[in-house]
Amino acid sequence: MTSATAPSGALRLGLIGSPNCGKTTLFNALTGLRARVGNYPGVTVERREGLVEAAGRRIEVVDLPGIYGLEPVSPDEEVVSRLLAGEVDGIAPPDALLVVADACALERSLLLVAQVMALGRPTCLVLTMVDELAARGGRIDVPRLEDALGIPVLSVVGHRGLGLDAVRARIGSPEAWPSPAVPPPQGAAERAGWADSIYSHIVEQRAGRHRATEAVDRVVLHPVWGSLLFAAVMVTFFQAIFAWAAPAMEAIDGAVGAFGETLRGALAPGLFRDFLVDGVIAGVGSVVIFLPQIILLFALLSTLENFGYMARAAFLIDRVMGRIGLEGRSFVALLSSYACAIPGIMATRGIPSPKNRLVTILVSPLMTCSARLPVYTLLIAAFVPATTVGPLGVQGLVLLSLYLLGTVSALLAAAVLKRWVVGEASLPFYMELPPYRVPTVRLVAWQVWDRAWAFLRRAGTIILLVSMVLWVLLTFPRSEPPAGASEGEAARHALEHSIAGRIGHGIEPAIAPLGFDWKIGVGLVASLAAREVIVSTLAQIYAATDEDASLREAIRADVDPRTGEPVFDAATVASLLVFFVFALQCMSTLAVMRRETASWRWPAFAFGYLLVLAWGASFVTYRVVSLVSPSGGA
Amino acid sequence: MGLDLSDPSDATGLDSSNPSDVTGLDGLRPGQYAEVASVEAQPPLATRLADLGFCPGTRVQVVRRAPLGDPVLYELRGCQIALRQGEASLIRVRNVTS
Numbered sequence: 001m002t003s004a005t006a007p008s009g010a011l012r013l014g015l016i017g018s019p020n021c022g023k024t025t026l027f028n029a030l031t032g033l034r035a036r037v038g039n040y041p042g043v044t045v046e047r048r049e050g051l052v053e054a055a056g057r058r059i060e061v062v063d064l065p066g067i068y069g070l071e072p073v074s075p076d077e078e079v080v081s082r083l084l085a086g087e088v089d090g091i092a093p094p095d096a097l098l099v100v101a102d103a104c105a106l107e108r109s110l111l112l113v114a115q116v117m118a119l120g121r122p123t124c125l126v127l128t129m130v131d132e133l134a135a136r137g138g139r140i141d142v143p144r145l146e147d148a149l150g151i152p153v154l155s156v157v158g159h160r161g162l163g164l165d166a167v168r169a170r171i172g173s174p175e176a177w178p179s180p181a182v183p184p185p186q187g188a189a190e191r192a193g194w195a196d197s198i199y200s201h202i203v204e205q206r207a208g209r210h211r212a213t214e215a216v217d218r219v220v221l222h223p224v225w226g227s228l229l230f231a232a233v234m235v236t237f238f239q240a241i242f243a244w245a246a247p248a249m250e251a252i253d254g255a256v257g258a259f260g261e262t263l264r265g266a267l268a269p270g271l272f273r274d275f276l277v278d279g280v281i282a283g284v285g286s287v288v289i290f291l292p293q294i295i296l297l298f299a300l301l302s303t304l305e306n307f308g309y310m311a312r313a314a315f316l317i318d319r320v321m322g323r324i325g326l327e328g329r330s331f332v333a334l335l336s337s338y339a340c341a342i343p344g345i346m347a348t349r350g351i352p353s354p355k356n357r358l359v360t361i362l363v364s365p366l367m368t369c370s371a372r373l374p375v376y377t378l379l380i381a382a383f384v385p386a387t388t389v390g391p392l393g394v395q396g397l398v399l400l401s402l403y404l405l406g407t408v409s410a411l412l413a414a415a416v417l418k419r420w421v422v423g424e425a426s427l428p429f430y431m432e433l434p435p436y437r438v439p440t441v442r443l444v445a446w447q448v449w450d451r452a453w454a455f456l457r458r459a460g461t462i463i464l465l466v467s468m469v470l471w472v473l474l475t476f477p478r479s480e481p482p483a484g485a486s487e488g489e490a491a492r493h494a495l496e497h498s499i500a501g502r503i504g505h506g507i508e509p510a511i512a513p514l515g516f517d518w519k520i521g522v523g524l525v526a527s528l529a530a531r532e533v534i535v536s537t538l539a540q541i542y543a544a545t546d547e548d549a550s551l552r553e554a555i556r557a558d559v560d561p562r563t564g565e566p567v568f569d570a571a572t573v574a575s576l577l578v579f580f581v582f583a584l585q586c587m588s589t590l591a592v593m594r595r596e597t598a599s600w601r602w603p604a605f606a607f608g609y610l611l612v613l614a615w616g617a618s619f620v621t622y623r624v625v626s627l628v629s630p631s632g633g634a
Numbered sequence: 635m636g637l638d639l640s641d642p643s644d645a646t647g648l649d650s651s652n653p654s655d656v657t658g659l660d661g662l663r664p665g666q667y668a669e670v671a672s673v674e675a676q677p678p679l680a681t682r683l684a685d686l687g688f689c690p691g692t693r694v695q696v697v698r699r700a701p702l703g704d705p706v707l708y709e710l711r712g713c714q715i716a717l718r719q720g721e722a723s724l725i726r727v728r729n730v731t732s
Contacts, residue, residue: 069685073678108687108711188680192689207712223701315716319702322718328705428679428721430686433707433714 010058013171014094016080016116018109019066020434022128023100024048025158027063030167047091055172062094070115073427074352084119096122096174098167103133103155104207104435106140110195113149114184122174123151126167130155132435138207145202150180159440210435213308217433220312230316233304234335240296241339241370248292256285275471283467286530287460290340293370294455297339298448301332301347306439306447315433324411325418327351327429330360334410337367341589342459343451345596353427359417361593362606365584366410368403371531375580376402378535382552383573398577406581409613458595459588466529466587473500474526474540495541500525514579514618515572515626517560527585571625575618582614657730660706660722662696668727669693675724687711688725 017023031050048063064083065076072078079088086093099116101109106127117123125145133140146153152170156163170177184194219225260281267273304310314328321331329351337344344364351357376399384395418424479497481490495501496518504521511521519541523534535551542554558567584590584607593603656671670692673683687710688694697707697714705716717725 069681071677071681071685073682073685105712108713111685111687111689188684189690192684192687192691196691209709217698221698221700221707226701315700315705315707316702318716318718319700319704322704427682429705429716429718430682430721431705431716432686433716 010060011096011172011174012060012062012092012094013174014062014064014084014097015100016064016097016112017066017100018068018102018105018112019432021066021100021102021105021109022158023066024063026098026100026126026128026156026167027061029156029158029161029164031061052168052171054168057172059171067112069112070119075354076352094121096124096171096177098124098126098171100126100128103127103130103140104136104138104210107195107199110198111191114186114191114194117149117151117180118183118186120183122177122179124170124174124177125149125151125153127153127155128158130163131157131160132210133207136207136210137205139204141202141204145198148198148201150178152177159443213435216436217312220309221316226312226316230313233309233313237300237335238338240300241293242373245293245296249289252289252292253285256281256288260285271475274475275468278475279468279471280464282471282536283464283529286467286533287456287463290370290459291452291456293339294343295448295452297336297343298451299444301336302444302447302451303439306437306443308434308436311431311433314431318429318431322429324415325424326356326360326414327353328431330356330414333360334364334367337364337369340369340371340455340459341365341367341586342455342592345589345592346451346454346458348596352430353425355418355422355425355427358597358602359414359422361596362417362422362602362609363410363414365586365589365606365610366406366413366582368406368581369531369586371586372402372580374532374535375527376577378538378551378555379573379577382556383568383570402577402581405578409582413609413613458592462588462591463530467533470500470526470529470533473503474498474522474537492541495522513622514615515569515575515622516579517567519558519567520572520576524579524583524585528587530588531580531585570629571622574625575622578621579614579618582610582617584610655730656726656728658723659694659696659708659717659725659727660719662727662730663732664696664698664706666730666732667693667695668730671726671728673725675721679721679724683721683725686715687713694725694727 015023015027027048027050030052050061050063052059052061062083064080067074067077067080069077070081070084072081082088083091084093097116097119099109099113101113113125127140127142142153142155154163154166154170156167158164185191220229260277263281264273264277267276301310304313310332314332316328317331318328321327330348332350333344333347335344336347341364344367345361348357348360348364351360380395380398384398387394389397474495475498477498479494481493485493500522501518503525504518507521507524508516508518511524516524519538522541523537526537527534538555539551542551542558555568556566559565560567590603590607593606594600597603657668659668659670662668670688670690672690673680673688675683692710694708694710697709699706700716705718706722707714707716708722709715
C-alpha cells in the first residue's frame with residue numbers, strides 16, 4: 001500500500017468504465033488535457049492523469065483503462081484491479097471513483113456499477129451520450145436511478161461540454177456523496193438480477209436501435225458489398241502509405257541532405273563536422289523520413305477506428321485470422337506493420353488475449369515494412385531486367401512476390417508459434433461493435449499527433465542513437481589512405497579498416513554460405529539502425545556519388561578480386577532480398593517489443609528465430625539460384 | 635438480411651420446438667430472439683461472458699453472421715457483441731422466438 005505520489009491535499013479521482021463509454025472524452029473535457037479517444041474496444045490502455053481545480057480543491061483525475069469487469073480477465077483489467085487495490089508501486093489508488101457509462105448501454109453498464117459500488121469507496125455514476133439516447137427515443141428517470149442506486153448520478157454530453165459544471169461541482173467533495181445503505185449483491189447471477197430490477201424501475205422508454213448503425217452495417221457487413229468495401233479500404237490504405245506519402249518523403253530526404261551539405265560547407269573540416277553531418281543529421285533524417293507515412297497511417301487508422309470501421313474490419317476477417325490461431329484484431333495490427341512494425345506492435349494493445357497479442361507482436365516484423373522498400377528498390381532496379389511478362393513488369397512482380405513472401409511467412413509463423421511456442425489462448429474471442437460515430441477533426445488530429453509523438457519518442461530516439469553509434473563504428477579507428485588515392489577510394493579504405501569494416505570481415509565466414517561478402521556484412525551491421533541504412537552504407541563502401549544510378553552501376557560492376565566473378569550475381573541478390581524479408585535488423589522494433597512485453601526474452605526470441613529463418617531461407621535461395629543460373633549475373 | 639437458407643442449423647426447426655427447450659445460442663438464426671438459460675463455461679470465459687451481459691434471464695437477439703459464417707453478432711442489454719460459434723454454443727438459451 002503506497003500513497004507516495006499524491007501530494008498532500010490532492011484528491012485522487014479514478015474514471016472507470018467499459019471501452020467506448022465516452023470515459024476518455026469526459027477525461028479530456030474535465031482536465032483540458034486531450035487524451036486518446038477511440039471507438040475501437042480497448043484503445044485506452046495508457047495511464048493518463050490530469051489535474052482539475054474544482055470547488056477550491058486540487059483533484060488528480062486518473063483515466064483508467066476501459067474494462068468490462070473488476071475480476072481481471074485481460075491485462076488491462078489486471079492493471080485496474082491492482083491499481084484499485086493499491087498494489088501498483090508508486091501510484092496511489094484513487095480515493096473516489098466516477099463510473100462512466102454510455103446511457104444507451106446502461107442496462108449492461110449497471111453490471112460494472114454494481115462491482116465498483118462493492119469496493120466501498122465514494123462512487124458517483126456519470127451517464128454519457130445522453131443526447132444519443134434521446135435521439136434514439138430512449139428516456140431514463142435520473143432522480144429515480146439516483147434513489148435506487150443510493151449514489152449520485154450525473155448526465156453529460158462530453159464532446160459538447162454539457163453537464164460538465166455539475167460534474168466539476170460534485171467531484172470536489174466526494175466525502176459528501178451519499179452511499180448505498182446496502183451494497184449491491186455480488187455473484188454474476190445476483191448482480192444481473194439486481195441490474196435488471198433497477199433498470200426496469202428507472203427506464204421510461206427503451207432506446208430504439210441506432211438507425212444509422214443498422215443501415216451502415218447492412219452494407220459494411222454484407223457478404224458482397226462489405227467485402228468490396230473492405231478491399232477498397234485496403235487499396236486506399238496501401239495507396240496512402242506508399243503513393244501519397246512518397247512526395248513528402250522525397251522532399252524530406254532532399255531537405256535533410258541539403259541541410260547536411262550546407263552544414264558541411266559551413267563548418268571547418270574535422271571529426272566534429274563529420275559526426276554532426278554523417279552521424280546526427282543523417283540519423284535525424286532516417287527518423288523523420290518515416291513521418292509522412294506514419295502520420296498518414298495514423299490519420300487513416302484513427303479516422304476508421306473512431307468511426308467504428310476497424311471493429312467491423314476485425315469482425316469480417318476474424319474467421320481467416322482464427323484459422324492461424326489469431327483473431328480479427330490481430331489483422332489490424334499486422335496491417336499497420338506494412339508501414340512500420342512499431343505502430344503495428346503499438347496497435348496490439350487492442351487485443352485482450354495476452355497470448356494472441358504476443359504472437360501478433362512476434363510476427364509483425366515479417367510484414368514488409370516501408371524501410372525495406374529502398375533496399376528492395378535498389379537491388380531490383382540494379383539486377384532485375386525491366387522487361388515485361390504479358391502486361392506485367394518483371395520488376396513489379398518480384399517486388400510483389402517479396403511482399404507476399406513476407407505476409408505468408410507471417411501467417412505461417414503465427415500458426416506455428418501459437419501452436420508450439422506460446423500455446424492456446426486462455427481468453428476466447430469476444431468483441432464489441434460500437435455504434436458508428438462521426439469523429440471530430442480535432443479528435444483525429446489530436447490522436448495522430450499523440451501517436452506520432454509516441455513513435456518519435458520510442459523509435460526515433462533509438463534510430464538516432466544507433467545512427468550515432470554506427471557513425472563511430474564506421475569512422476574509428478582512423479587509418480591513413482594509400483598515397484594518391486582519390487577521395488572515394490580514401491573513404492572506402494577508411495571504412496574497410498574501421499570497426500564496422502572489421503565486423504564485416506569478421507562475420508564473413510558466417511554469411512559467405514549466403515553469398516555475402518564483407519561489404520554486404522558491413523551493410524547488414526549498419527542496417528540495425530533502420531533497414532534502409534544499408535543503402536547509404538553501400539553507397540559509402542562503393543564510394544558512389546549518389547544512392548541511385550551510380551550506386552546501381554557500382555554494385556553491378558563489383559568483382560571478387562580472387563575469383564573474378566561479380567560479387568552481386570543473381571544468387572547473391574536473390575539471397576540478400578530473401579534475407580531482408582525475414583531478418584529482424586531493426587533496433588527500434590526490438591526496443592518497442594521489449595517495452596510491450598516487459599522483458600528482453602521475447603525480443604531476443606524474435607531476433608533469434610527470424611535470424612535463423614533468414615539465414616536458412618537465404619542459404620536455400622542462394623543454393624537453388626546458383627544451380628539454376630550457374631553463370632551468375634542477372 | 636433475410637433468411638440464410640444454406641445454414642445447417644436451420645434443420646433443427648427451432649421455431650416449431652417447445653419454447654421451454656434449451657438449446658445453444660449458436661443454433662439461432664439471424665433475427666431470432668432467446669433468453670439466456672445458463673452459461674456452461676469456466677472462468678475466465680464465464681467471467682467475461684457475465685460481464686458482457688450473458689446472464690440467466692437476459693434477452694439476446696442474433697443480429698447477423700459475418701460473411702464467412704463466423705463470428706456472429708448478438709445484441710443484448712443495449713450493446714452489440716461478436717462471439718465465435720464455439721463460445722456461443724456454451725450459452726444455453728430458451729424461449730426462442732423469431
